[in-house]
Amino acid sequence: MDMDKLSLFSDNRIRYLNIILNDEIFEGNFKDLLKGFDELRAITFVSSPKTFFDLSKEFQKIILVLGIEDNDAIRSFDGINPESITDFLNDLDKSTIESIKDQKTEVRYAPLGNTIHSKIFLLRNKKQKRLMVGSANLTQNALSDNSQFEDILVYDEEYNPKIISIFEKRFEYIYSRTIDFIPERYKNSKEAVISFASAEDNIELIKELAEKNKLVGISSEVLEKITIPNFEAQSVNIDIEHRKAKISKKIFDEITKKTKNGLIFLPKDQIEKKKSAFIDLMEHKKDKEEGDARAGITYNPADGLLYLSDKTIYSKKIEDKNEIAFFLDKIEKFIEAYRIFTIGTEEEKFETQIRVFEAILYTFVSPFIWELRKMYVDEKQSEALRADIPIFLLIAGKTQTGKTHILEFLKVMLGHKFYIFDKEVKPQNIKAYLESKEVFPLLIDEVSKQYFSSTSDISYKGEEFVKTMVNYLKDTHPCVIATTNNKFGVGSQVVRRIYYLEMKVSFDMKKREEMDDYHAEIIGDLNNNFFRDFLYRMATKLNQGYNVSHDFLKIGREIFKEYFDETGKRIPDWFNRSVLDDYMTKSRNIWKMLYDTKKDGFKVKGKEIYVDTRKVFGEDHYEKENAKNFLPSSIIKEDSVVLILDREGFFHFIEYKEKIIEKLKRVINK
Template identity: 25%
Template sequence: MIDMSLFEITRTNIVLDGQKVNLPIEGIFNHEKYQHFIGVTYSCSPRFINQFLKGFETVEIVVGIPEESHLQKANAEITKITYEKQLNNVLESEPPKFFRDLSPENQEAFQQQKFKMWAASIGYVIHSKFYLLWNVDKSNTRLIFGSANLSNHAFSNQINQLEEVLIFDNNDLFEVMKQRYVDDISQVITPYFPKNILNVKSRKKVNTTNGIEAVILTSDDLVKLKEEQIKEKLDDITEKVSVGVLPIQIYADIKELPREQTELMRSRQDQLERTETIYELSKEIVSSPTKNPRFKNTAALTKSIKKKITLKIIQQAASADIPERPILFSSPNQRDILLDNSGLFIENPLDKEKPIPYGKKATLVQIQESFKVIHKLLANYETYTLNYEPEYGSRIYEALLYIFTAPFIYELKRQAKTVESAHDIPQFLFLGGNAGSGKSSLLRVLSKMTKVSPECLAFVDYDDILPKNEHHRKSKIIQQIISWIQEENVAPLLIDEIPNEFFTKETYGEELIVNNTNHRGRGGDPFPVFIGTTNTENYSLPERAARRSYYLKIDKPFDEEFRGKTNQAYNDLLKTITTDLYQDFVLRFAQKLDEEISIWELCEGKGKIDFLYYTREIFKEYYALIEQPLPVFFPSRRFDDSQESNQEKWRKLYLGSSREDFYYQPDEQLLIFKITSLDNNLPLRYGEVKPSVLYKKALPPKVVIGSLDSMDIELYADRFFEWIGVENPYKKKSWLKKVFKG
């Protein structure tokens, strides 16, 4: 075997005037030596601009096509592909999101037109890649060719991605390529950002440390910008047709797009919705006459765009009675700990155009009083709950840690090295409790501790999401939840009394959790977490959905003998709750994120990330600050109640009346269970879904042999009994164990 340690692999091969050199990124893009920059590239990241281009006096960047090759495509096909790609880019709000992630200084530079960013016009693909740098009198010029895009990865020698960077200083080729840019490329480009986002007066702003105002974009802003930019893209086509840069045939090419719609029906649902919008737009925006097709007049065009954007982008349930959600924006790029700015913002009731930074340092007295409230909450559980144990109190505390961390969950997902590891950071928390266990009361307490808007409900009852007379109400409730959890509003979504069907019907809870988690991948845009309560017997999720969610079993009932005292203690507690600790916490956690914390080495024995690790650390700092030891009920680890719930389900099944339906095959050491027998014995217990289906979903793949679709399922005997925590009764004991039995 070859010892790879003997080899030194150069990932980014930098050649300057024919000589291999080792230059840092800031040395390649030296803004002290060169004041002006033009870049033509496949892709560019806000981070790269923020780090390496901010020092230039002028910057122009042209972004081409980063993903798929369009070589050997006919012009008609290029038109269709670029039309779809450009409009899809708009519908995904990529340009505004890119602008949002720029530093305030760079945002201002784009608004003042010192920096400019372009995209290829619809109908053209720019496959070029080169960079031009020069100083004021052009006594120093630099031309860069190669494969590297404007990203940190491309110019890093630490990433296993081989790149070529060829640099020519003060070379005649500089003027050749500069002229290429002026004569050709500049004729087939269009502004990357919507015009209105560069309009300083019309944007929402907050002050930063250096006095520069930074732009904040809400979900409503993004919808409006989509409408505007689609119109701008189409106007660009009309203009280029009028001057001969694009052929008049482009209108007919776009008109043909609906015929190809079915070919994309197999793509992801969210991608499909955006694609349908593009196709439907293409039907309406071109005038009816076939001889001289044109885009409709401005009024009709605007109406068509607004109609389609409204229908496809804002798919809220058709009811005016939807409960109002509190609003909490997240903009990490505007985070400034020195100004007590956590990167979170709430709406300003006096001026909605000026969001208010959320977060405030608490005094020592306020922190002490807040922890008195937390300890009183746990003391109430200990006093009035039947069979209370400290471990039970830890689950209550864990729910508190989760809701405190909620606005930052999406940022933690961004740190994931793989999509699979990102699944360990759940967007969904379920609190399972029996009747009388106080799960709704706990939800109200958590809501009040983290309240950001006095005008909104503390939480929403699942049955109150839509009016009772709503047509197709059950499926629309799921659609409304999907709309909420796909918002960029990071205020947690709190829902009480989630019914059985949410967990048992595959197209409800299971698909909602799995599809949304898979769509989120490793974070990306802000999103809210979902915290819901349900009865313990209702909770049942298959392995793939359980892996992507967090379940805390809070099922011990309060003692009926002390009902009056329990209610009084709860009401007294509510009166003392403030948001002081929460507002202080968001500043401390934001500071942890600014320190570029990494949670990916903090795995436990079961392999899951303790995504609340730094929340626990902050709370430990609080205890040190108030000079108190960690209480016995403080949760030191994440729980795995979902797995334990499934184990308990099968353990009771095996040890109970269904034991006679298990058959052991000693030769193969297999256990066979006639699972259809459950449908005969328990016909009504789980409503519309057969009990056998629920029990199948509760089995982990490691214990199952073959398929779960047959009447009899085969299980690995040793693995199954180890999983349910029961000694294998079929396993032969050694003669020593028989001798010393008992």
């Protein structure tokens, strides 16, 4: 975490973060408050373990007691769900893991039935002690002085020894009623982290977690009252955490039983007898039954590589340059088909070739899209930027534009280890896939427009679902690569979360037989070796540290350049250097045409444009609503009985320059 960015107060900014040091306003940098101390004892909510431990790197000893945020009762179940614990540990770097194993870092949490909302930070060295207490957790949002009002009181022992003593005793009191969050089996492991816990590992871990909660002495009355809040009717924004919480509650139900003296935890031997129930829970058997037949390709944070479910390495380097050249030739020939067998101008064919390569590139990068999103947020210190890297790729175009051919080619290049849907897929299944930890992409042919554009509150499709998935998926997850027709249209809040590519030309059906033979020859002897090498190279680059830019596919472009350089091949003209913005271009062209052909429906009045929707769209309500989806929300000033647009914004959007005579008429009319 770049703490230099955590400026507390600066000119022309609202003072969100208010720090009082020894009864005086502190106007320095938060980092300055930590300097000179070698031990940190903290009670705080932690949204990102990595961010917390990056912030506390300089301390030789750390005790972290995990708290929860307001109205976040589901977090109180994290301590009995192996998935939550491994997620926490997998967010840590190797040095932090080693610090935990060396007992220099300790992490604790409240037992079931208890929650901790305190925010206490105690710093000390051989000569000095410091207390920080207030409303702020030690999180990026709380300390970035950005839109969240927080207050922190800071006292040094020499200034106020009594308050230091009071909170030291308070910390020890809370600490004594907490449980060690790090399982003993993890501390004693030779690996940096156990990222591929088997069903047997998870059952052993559940036994340990049940025993810890049992030993802390939770009363039967408290156990009886433990419930998971019912979120079914609430916002989908909490649905991902809710899924975890439901698993935790099921685990809780399995490891406890009712007796005449109330609810108690089961002993280890009785938990062992319920092995099959835990296997179903931890392997998400229900999700598998819904059709997820992909190979288990998951990320291992210990080395940054991808592994199969049997723990063998999937990422694998190609040693023979001739083999790399073979695959490059195949890709070039496939893309060349969109010039040889299509109808259109040379410019349109060239634009299509660029988009075919972008689709291939996105698919190859997609198993690490989740990590690029995470790195981007950490680099820029803004959670809002997570949505700037989309987890959906849409390949749009009318019939016979070769969209399905792209999916078929990718299917072979990636080794048939994932789904390609040739019929309508259930949105519920897509949601389950996105929430899984497997990272292989999902290919869907002809996804329904309503999947992205529905405005209903259904938790597995529509605008809110897409925004939720892109904004809130933070752990490892797959991406969706789908095709759709060129009538696709969604609101601006959704489209910025999708990478949209529109095919420009159609295949010449008179050349169908020749084209099919050409395609069959390309894919006939392909396999997934090239894809596995690409993932190996990408993992290597990410492990060495990588700065993510606005062009989130830049790392993939760099790898392909390496391929061309190593094999002595010329970089093709269709090799694109930056991300595309086809949806904006499409939107601009739609409204530019409407304005040019139906100008009498647009009345300019001062700084506004009044759109007569009947003159522009007739009685076609669908066409009107669909066209509005192509307008940036910032341009629309009112959309009720009439549609009113911001004049300057609209003209800038359609790249229209008012003529002098038009400006004069407007001034005269005004």
